[in-house]
Structure formats: C-alpha cells, structure tokens
Amino acid sequence: MTGPVPGAPGWDPAHPAPGRRTSPRVMLVHTVTFRQARSFVPAMLGLAAAIGSNIDPSPLGIAGLVLLVTVLSLGFAALGWWRFSYADTDSAVVVTRGLLARSVRTVPIDRVRGVEVEAPPLYRLFGLVRLRIDAAAGAVQGSEEELVVDGLRPAEADRLRARLLTRRAAPAPVPGQEPVPGAPGPAPAAGEPEEEFARFDNRWLLYSPLVGSYLAIPFAALGALSRLTDELPDRFTPDLGQPDLSRLPVLLLAVVAALLVVLLGSVIGSAVVNWGFRLVRRGGSLVAARGLLTRRQTELEIDRIRGGTLSEGVGMRLVRAARSSALVTGLGDATRRGQLLPMGPRREAWALLTRLVEDPGALRRHPPAARRRRLVRAIGSGVVVLAAGLVLTATQGWWWVAVLGGVLTVLGVPLGLGRYASLGHVTGERSFSVRSGWLVREQVVLQQRAVVGWQVRQSFSQRRASLATVTACVGAGSGGYACTDMAADEAAAFALASSGRWAGTLTPHP
C-alpha cells in the first residue's frame, strides 16, 4: 500500500518537492469550526466595533453578516489547505505550511517517537482523521514539538503511520553489531496479525469516581457552566426563586443531588475518554484505541518498554481496582500515551503488566525501623501543631488549635502504618520491583536492563536507624524510582542483583 514517495532517493529537504496534500474535505471541517478564521476574531471585533452602529439589526442584516463570516472562514480554510503540504521519504517527514510566512519543518524518521491517530466527531462525519507526530527532541518538552497533519483519509493516515513506524518493525539491533545502512526494513505493518492484549469492559467505568483526575471533571464542567450563565443577559436566565436551604429536607436533597452530579459526571467524563478502550499488539507495537466521541489511536513501541507501573488510589484499593501504564524510554512523563489499562480490576491490570515485564515475585517487607520512621514522620506535623496549641491554650485561650493537633496526631498513626505497609521491594531473574505511597500506592516493575545508574541516600536519621533509600535511575517515566527505607546492609546487594555486574562497585569491602 506504500505509494510512490515524492523524490524518495536523494531527497533534499532544502528544496522540498511538491508534497502531498490533505483531503480537501478538511476545508469543510475547518469552515465549520472557524479553525483559521478564529485567529482573526480580535481584529474582526475591532472592525465590527468601528462600524458597529451602522449595521442593520434586521434579520436580513444578521443573515448577511453570518453569510459573510462563513464565506470568510471558507476562504481562510481553503488558503490553509492550499498552503499545507507534507512529504515523507525514507529518512524524514517534511511539513510545509503557513498562510503568508512559510515554514518548512523536517523531522528525521528515527526521531519520531510515536504517532497518534485522532478522529473527533466532526472528522468522523466527513470520514477524516488527524495525525499527530510526536517528535520531541532531547530534553525539550511541550506541544510545540508535535507535528499535526490535519484531515487525512483513514487509508492515507494508515499508510503514513506505518511508514513513520517502519523502523520500529525492524528487529532490535544486536549489541555490537552495526545495522547495515540502507538495508530495507521489513514490510510495514500492512496485514499484520493483531493480538489482543486487553479489552476494556465498559462496566469498569464505574470505577471512575474513585480516580482523582476523573472526579475533577464534573467540577470543571460546573465551573464552565456557571461562567456561561454569568455571561448570559439577565432576561435569558429563568427566575427560579431562592431555595430555602435552612430546611433540612431541602438541604439533604441538595447534597444528594450534588453527589449524584459528581458521580455521574465523573463516569460520563471518563466514558468520553475511555469508552471501548482496546489494546492490541500489531507487529512490534502496542496500539491503544479509545474514546466515545473522539476516537484516538496511540502506538507504543514494545522494544522501548522498560517496565510498568500499577497504581491504586485509596478508594480503588477498597474495591480491588487499579490502573497500569508502561514506562517507555523517550516518552518522559506522557502518562496518557503509556497507559495500558485506564482502570479495571487489579488482577487484570497486574496480568497485563506482567505480560510485558517479567513478574519478579512477591514483595519483601522493609525492616521494623522503617515502620518507626514512617510513624514518626506521619505524626510529626500533628505533634508540632499540638505543642503549639498547648502553648496557645495557655496564653491566648485558643483551645481548638490543640484539638486540631490532637486529631492530626491520631490520624497520623494509621497514615504512617499505611505508608509502611506500602513499602516493599523484590528482585526477580530479569526484573525487579519497588512499591511505595499511600494516597496513591504505586508499584513499579522494571527490567534490569533499564537501570542506567544507582543512587543510595542515607540521611542522618536513616544512618542511626541503619536504613537507606536506594533509587534506580532509569531513562523512562519519572527518571528514578526509589526503594524507601530498606535495610542499609541489603542496599548494595539489592542493586547488584537488580542490574548488571557493574553495580558490584557498590558492595562494601568485608
């Protein structure tokens, strides 16, 4: 399905040959959404204000205005379409764009980290998709590193996607053996068999209210709604009267209604993003598809997966639910792209994770000194408040500060014990794992080859308790995963067993 590529051999990015254009239908999409015209709105508003008083407020005048704006928008959309082109060669993808100022952007294919195919509702109506090419370089972060090819037919998007990811289908180069330059990679993932890794059961959406980020959705929506009603002229807002909140049944009703809105909102919000989540293996990649209105397809290269995380929030632990994501080199903290299972039963999430990274076995607990340390740290702030409260009670009569301190101190006990219960580490044959956290408990399973360094830290108090914190530095995820408060005399052995022979440098002399 690979068509002839413009100027394929000896392609010179300095003199871009005419590339491919996106589908003309995208003009309609952009006209409707005022994509290009939107940037001219401030200027138009100024203009409108200048001649505003002369506009005929009759229906005919308004219709004329709407027609004018639409035609303008169509014009801008057509210009944008006409001035945008892209070309893909063996080594790079070149995007040329700009209405007046031209910009030519060349991204080497071996710098492409991932491709996302996106189909918002309007695009689906017109049979189009949008392709996002993630080409972040080095430490540079941010969306400006993303290349967007807007409005492709699905077949062409598939071709381009396969082309950009061809390199990924090639077998991993054997260390010490240079890949033959110019050797053609295996055929792109045309009719490659798909293997299903995970299928999301839409009933799992009921877990959404237990996930913090989804719980925030209804609040954001309510905020937007209240802003909108504020903007509306008074004559459009219905007069509902003031409900009498002092009466208990009314108050209860209001609380129940608010709870329902929050619960429903988080489930709906999560459904919009995660509906029909499906993870399949296609060649050397993991492809995740999801979304109710906007369908998204993201792709991960299996070769670059170095490990994964299993996170369980407090609420999710109650119902034995969890979410899992892959740790991929070069992806940084792009959590959405690395997601393996947005939410589901813990068993499923763990099974999925251990399919990609070897299960290192059951976690080992940390010594009792670690429990003491967690407890001291958890009740510490409460004790400080309590002490301050006792002083204030004596001098100012502010007894409530002391009560607050007492409550914090008491609450600190289960918190400290919970935090200790989360701690654990284990080393398997080719992988290892560490776990920590209470509000969100996170277990990280890493391949041993992922470790690019070790950091052993011992604070003054840890030295007295014979504890140490060992951090595995990896070039994926957050960059380092700490095994907090493990026995100091096990630290070097853990590092050696969990990575290469080089970590023997840490072993203390007998």
Added chain:
Amino acid sequence: MSPSPPPPGQQPPPAGARPPVPPGPARTPAWSLSREAVSLWTVQGVLGTVVLVALAAVALLVLPDGAVDVLRWVLPPLVLLEAVLSIGVQPRLRYRVHRWEVTDEAVYTLTGWLSRTWTLVPISRIQTVDVTRGVVQQLFGLASVAVLTASSQGTVRIPHLEAAVAARVADDLARRAELVRDEAT
C-alpha cells in the same frame, strides 16, 4: 575489579589515616577531591556569611524600636552560629565525606555532609560528560565534572577537581563511553 590508578595529584589516603566517615550501606570510593576544595568551600561560606550579616544588620536597623525586641537578642547569635558552621565546620566535613572513583566499568561518587549520597553510573550508559569551571573555582584552579545519562536523576557530579585532572577524566570517560556504549537507555 581493580580500580584504575588514581589520577596524578591524587594520592590514596595514607594507610594509618582514620577512616573518612563511618561505614555506610555502600563502599567508600577511593579518591579525595583536590585539597583546594576546602579553601573554596570556606570562601563560599565567608561570602554567604557576609550576605547574611548584611541582611541581618539591615533588618535590625530598619525595624522600628520595640516592634520585635526578641529579634535583637535572637538574630546575632543565630548569624554567629551559621558563620561557625558554614566556615569552620562544613568545609572540612564535606572534604572528609566527598570521594570519587572511576573503575573499569563505572563512575562512582560519594557526596554530602550530613546526609550522604552514593551515586554510581556504568560507563556503558553515559550520554554526556560536562566540565564546568565557576568563577570562584577558577581562582583556585578547580573544575567540576558532570556525567549525564538518559535518566534525569542518574547524574554523577564530581565537584572541585584540579582543572587538569577534570579535563583528563572527562576525556577518558567520553572515549571509553564511545567504546562500550550499548543502548544507553
């Protein structure tokens, strides 16, 4: 694995010397920093103290009488304590703790003074080697080496080596990283 010989100007500590620090969870790297590091940290401590004294003086002058009388009694001793710690104690303690070593397979450092950090990076995973010379460092003929990997947390920093040693170590590491590099991530 036998450590490479220490760079010129770096003698291993004499046999009878007291151990630099009590034994920790990991081996202590073999080599000390340049002796000049103590002077440099002392100068930094003096500079910091001067700034602090100036700030404290301004604070005491500007504050109206009677507003915070406690400060008048508390501030000077605090500043004095800080001066003793940062000039008298910290440079020597730091020098005793700080160690570094380049073995056949890895770069290894121990840093800190109250809490201690051992950092180990295998040469096969080195991505970049940086040598920096700060303004004060140049006065003492010192330079720092930073060894970077694909992980933001896996960076080995060797502060305050003699400039020639730092340059030699950086060259050597960069060359060897090129030879044994595997995937580097």
